[in-house]
Amino acid sequence: YPLSAPAGIRDLGTETHFEYGSRVGIWRIARLLERHGVHATISSCAEALRRNPEVTAWLCQSGHDLLGHGLRWTEQWTLSRDEERDHLQRAVALFIELLGERPIGWNSRSFPSVNTRDILIEEGGFLYDSDPCNDDLPYFVPAQNGRLLIIPYSKTLNDSRYLVSPGYVTPKDFVDNVEAYLDFLIREAREEGGRMMTIAVHARWTGQPNRAAALEGIIETVLSRPEAAFMRRNDIARYWLSLFPAEGEAP
Template sequence: MTTPTGPPRDLVGYGAHIPKVTWPDNANIAVNIVVNYEEGSEYSYAAGDCENDVLGDSGYRFPAHVRDLAQESMYEYGSRAGIWRLLRLFDELHVPATFFGCAVAFEKNPAVAACASRAGHDLVSHGWRWEEHWRLSRDEEREHIRLAVESFEKTWGSRPTGWYCRYGPSVNTRELVVEEGGFAFDCDAYNDDLPYFTTVNGKEHLVVPYSQTYNDSQGSKNPSEFLDYIKRAFDELWLEGERGFPKMMSIGLHPRLVGQAARTSALREFITYAQHKGGVWFARRNDIADWWSTHHHDFPLVDSLRASC
């Protein structure tokens, strides 16, 4: 068996030497709300695929050879209703968000891209389609990255400077993202609570890790459980910041899931709670990347007396 190529693993990271981070206004925590806009770009027979996607809002699975109209309509809810509910909420509470957008999804509903862009939210490429990049050859993946950038320039009005794959990258993704030349960072990692620099083919590259943990697709999707989970995470990370070691928190959302009214209510409660507590920087992902590159490119690592060594 041939061993797959790809980047080496790093199981050490910052370790016990925690970066002494300073966020704007000395915030204890940076919170990035991420809207994964995928609706219309998922696998479906309607799109010419030979399979149904499975991450709608149903536990029922059709046979592989049968078109699942119910699952398709659950995705449609996200683009027809859920996304607009979320955009209204962000506008009401004056909270910026990041769109992990799939290019084809915006092509199917360009009004979403236009509205989100006008509202001041930012864009990270979530691919040409909502597809698993490990299925693609290196040349196919390079071409899909090109198609995505070209598409976003038309729908969003500008190209994205960040990248994120469905389910994480292939062994080629990071090299291709750096090779493309227009991406300042990627989010294809789940291994830290802070950004970090790595080296790709001799070039320095910024990684702003994402989280599947604080994500509306986890667990039972019960609104109370979702609220409890992200609130507990926020409180613990906020406390770490209060003690001198601020972190960042990514909250992953999907319009077809959290765009349902009951779950939007839970999201509203969380945002309001965090705003009232204070000491929080609600930031777009590009803002975090720019801040890190400007203020924390070279900084001392502080030995944490509380770390287990």
């Protein structure tokens, strides 16, 4: 929302809007994915999982993978470098405590700070960064003693478009955009090689019935194209690294 409560006042309207996602929306999306046999990448803050053990238990046995999304719902650019590092370290530790494993990818809320990528590289343990929105394919950036894989995010096929103008007026707009995007990429891929399409949805928005119907339409559209497949981001990262091993590594 563009409006917020004054400092020191709880914004109960926004709180309950988010709560719809954790109470209702996540389960509607979970059932939909299971019904179609689709494994997805789940982006979450560590604290959100700690406060919702039912979702944590589901994530542990669902076959979906985790994209680290911070310790809390914090704007990274408001933190000092040391504060951001502390948040990341605490988030990774909490993910390990809750899920038994750490995230190997990272995506900041909205956008990263100027320090985020350096901190990811310095801390280690990450195969990829998903903060940039600047390509249709993964790519590498230089890092200390090597390189870091970028798996671009997208705010094009994203349910945040329901809230911005011009955006999606109806759920069908989302489905139509995905279909046009996908079919164009398939034509390009036939001529130039593979492409990647990111579809991003949020439990508090797409978990609502009419928008969940749009997600189901999107899934059915992708599954109807024999040249397209759903892949988790961890799988994309490992596949890309196998195609382009670092110097001295076996392919």
